[in-house]
Amino acid sequence: MNNRQDKRNRLSRLWDWFWSPSTQFSVGFTLISGFLIGILFWGGFHWTIEASNSEEFCVSCHSMETNLGEYRQTVHYYNHSGVRAVCSDCHVPKEWDHKMKAKAIAVKDVFYELIGSIDTREKYEARRIDMAKTVWKKMRATDSRECRNCHAFEYMDFTIQETRASSEHQRGIDEGITCIGCHQGVAHKLPPNWLEEYEKLKNPVSATRPGRLWVDALANAGTHQSYSIGSPAE
Amino acid sequence: MLEILGTLASNALSLPGILGLGIGMMTRQPYLAGSLGGLVGMLEAMIFSGFSLAQIGALELTFSVLVGIAAGMIGCMIRRKGVKV
Numbered sequence: 001m002n003n004r005q006d007k008r009n010r011l012s013r014l015w016d017w018f019w020s021p022s023t024q025f026s027v028g029f030t031l032i033s034g035f036l037i038g039i040l041f042w043g044g045f046h047w048t049i050e051a052s053n054s055e056e057f058c059v060s061c062h063s064m065e066t067n068l069g070e071y072r073q074t075v076h077y078y079n080h081s082g083v084r085a086v087c088s089d090c091h092v093p094k095e096w097d098h099k100m101k102a103k104a105i106a107v108k109d110v111f112y113e114l115i116g117s118i119d120t121r122e123k124y125e126a127r128r129i130d131m132a133k134t135v136w137k138k139m140r141a142t143d144s145r146e147c148r149n150c151h152a153f154e155y156m157d158f159t160i161q162e163t164r165a166s167s168e169h170q171r172g173i174d175e176g177i178t179c180i181g182c183h184q185g186v187a188h189k190l191p192p193n194w195l196e197e198y199e200k201l202k203n204p205v206s207a208t209r210p211g212r213l214w215v216d217a218l219a220n221a222g223t224h225q226s227y228s229i230g231s232p233a234e
Numbered sequence: 235m236l237e238i239l240g241t242l243a244s245n246a247l248s249l250p251g252i253l254g255l256g257i258g259m260m261t262r263q264p265y266l267a268g269s270l271g272g273l274v275g276m277l278e279a280m281i282f283s284g285f286s287l288a289q290i291g292a293l294e295l296t297f298s299v300l301v302g303i304a305a306g307m308i309g310c311m312i313r314r315k316g317v318k319v
Contacts (some may be wrong), residue, residue: 019315019316020275029310038315095282096248097248097278097282098244100243100244100248101240101241101243101244102240103238103244104239104240104243104244105236105239105240180293192260
């Protein structure tokens with residue numbers, strides 16, 4: 001009882017001290033130290049966010065290793081020019097507001113890692129389609145923004161692309177189809193029922209952002225086929 | 235739900251949260267602080283949508299304004315509690 005009161009007193013004294021006017025520090029000292037602490041804090045914050053974009057960080061979680069293995073067999077990891085895209089290039093936006101939002105939402109994965117939602121091969125495959133749909137929905141809503149950080153129709157030389165690629169890309173431009181509308185499975189294996197599930201996404205009921213509905217409207221215009229580089233997972 | 239939490243967190247960490255708090259600390263009137271904070275929220279939604287009204291999502295706008303107002307109010311509380319003038 002006594003002990004508890006003591007503790008309470010100490011806390012409330014600390015609280016009072018925190019809000020008491022300072023007589024010892026000059027305004028200049030307070031400002032300069034606040035400024036320095038601010039810089040340190042901001043630097044540390046920025047560093048943490050950057051560090052959490054590295055491939056090592058993503059695969060530090062066992063749950064992400066399946067994707068790492070599959071991605072290593074694709075052109076985004078190993079190719080003739082040696083330029084590559086890491087996990088965060090495709091999965092984490094570059095713009096501040098979108099990035100902070102993605103990072104904040106990703107905190108949920110710490111929880112899923114702890115309960116082991118995808119910690120075995122079987123669990124992973126059972127959950128893959130739902131996760132893939134989450135990613136597809138995001139990419140459809142943003143017109144594949146992360147792909148377009150590196151690739152853009154405007155800078156593609158259609159004369160040196162295969163005929164099928166250049167004619168499909170022209171169709172993509174004309175009909176407003178976004179990259180993910182044709183390039184599912186660029187980095188990972190696809191689940192067996194992927195095409196059917198992807199087609200379902202084209203139902204605009206899934207669009208929750210009124211301002212972005214046009215993306216879906218455009219993507220729905222005309223029929224389109226899907227092409228993929230990864231083969232369906234067994 | 236995740237979308238909402240994520241939007242809240244990202245706003246608390248950008249202009250509405252930080253500038254809103256700072257501006258709130260400049261006044262002792264909670265309503266003024268709140269409105270200025272809300273204004274910052276609106277400004278941010280505009281900046282991030284490249285100043286084209288059609289591009290602003292309703293969700294984004296609502297949340298950045300709400301976070302701005304809250305931050306402004308908290309800033310004002312800090313001012314009242316921590317400064318004698």
